[in-house]
Amino acid sequence: MRLRRLVPVCLLAALAAVWVAEARGVDRRLISNKADGIVYALPKQSPFKVEKASVEGLTFKGRAVITGTYVFGRNSPAEEEMNGSKEPDLYFVPDAASAALLPRWNEDGVIDGVYISNRDDFFNAVIAPEMVQKVKAGKVRSLTGPLTIEVEGYFATVICGMPAYGTRFVRVATPPQVIAANRHAQTVSCKG
Numbered sequence: 001m002r003l004r005r006l007v008p009v010c011l012l013a014a015l016a017a018v019w020v021a022e023a024r025g026v027d028r029r030l031i032s033n034k035a036d037g038i039v040y041a042l043p044k045q046s047p048f049k050v051e052k053a054s055v056e057g058l059t060f061k062g063r064a065v066i067t068g069t070y071v072f073g074r075n076s077p078a079e080e081e082m083n084g085s086k087e088p089d090l091y092f093v094p095d096a097a098s099a100a101l102l103p104r105w106n107e108d109g110v111i112d113g114v115y116i117s118n119r120d121d122f123f124n125a126v127i128a129p130e131m132v133q134k135v136k137a138g139k140v141r142s143l144t145g146p147l148t149i150e151v152e153g154y155f156a157t158v159i160c161g162m163p164a165y166g167t168r169f170v171r172v173a174t175p176p177q178v179i180a181a182n183r184h185a186q187t188v189s190c191k192g
Contacts, residue, residue, distance in 0.1 A: 030106055033058055038158050041106040048103055048154050057157025057164075058103065065150045065173050066098035071113070072127060072135055073142025088135050088142075090116050092149070092167075103156050105163040114154075115166040122169040126176040145177035 028041045033053045040058050042048070048060035072090045091113035094102060099111045116122045123132050127143060134140040151167040158164070 031058065031103075036158070039106040040103055040156055041109065042103045043100055046101045046103060048101075051153075057155060060103055060154040060156070062154070063150060063152045063170065064098075064101055065148060066092070066094050066101065067148040067174075068092055068094040068098055068146070069144055070116075070122075070126065070147050070149075070176075071142060071144045072123075072132070073140075073144070074135065074138060090119050090122060092116060092147075092151075102165070103154060104165070105156065105158050108163055111163075111165060113165070114151075115164070116169050117166050118168050125169070125172050147172065147176050148174040 027045075028043045031040045031042055031050060031053075032038075033040060035053050035055045036057060038057070042050070042060075046062075047064045048062035050058060051061040052059040070090070070092050072088055074086075074088045093113050094111060102111055102114070104111055123129070126145075126147065131140070131143055135143055150170040150173055152170050153168050155166040156163065
């Protein structure tokens with residue numbers, strides 16, 4: 001009988017220890033951007049270092065090889081209307097190991113996607129030109145596939161209560177795969 005009472009107490013103590021360690025930032029460094037009032041988390045194992053803080057967010061320097069899934073596609077018509085853009089999104093969804101290297105908004109530690117700033121370079125290396133045109137023309141809603149890429153620099157910001165991240169594509173580290181999908185791309189940030 002005592003053992004049954006002890007297990008929940010031990011479980012609560014373990015959870016409290018994890019919470020305290022998380023709150024103290026044991027595996028990450030917290031960076032308060034005085035210019036925008038946002039606190040960002042920089043994982044200690046991250047290859048990125050803060051380069052500049054501004055009202056737009058934090059800019060980081062460094063390079064990383066990350067693995068995940070790229071998505072190039074159109075948002076739903078309602079989201080395109082809300083965002084004021086009919087241009088297809090291009091973003092990279094990092095896997096858990098890669099996401100653990102990336103700076104993020106401390107309040108919401110999830111990285112739903114990282115925008116690729118140099119889209120044409122990415123397209124030239126990963127997606128055939130005719131497939132890019134099919135997505136832009138709305139003949140194919142989205143393209144996706146697993147990929148490992150090298151990126152340089154990183155940007156983190158919060159727009160209308162949602163985190164947004166960006167990076168610059170450098171090169172493909174694994175052969176790309178392209179999967180055409182008959183579904184819309186998801187919106188990964190609020191575009192203001």
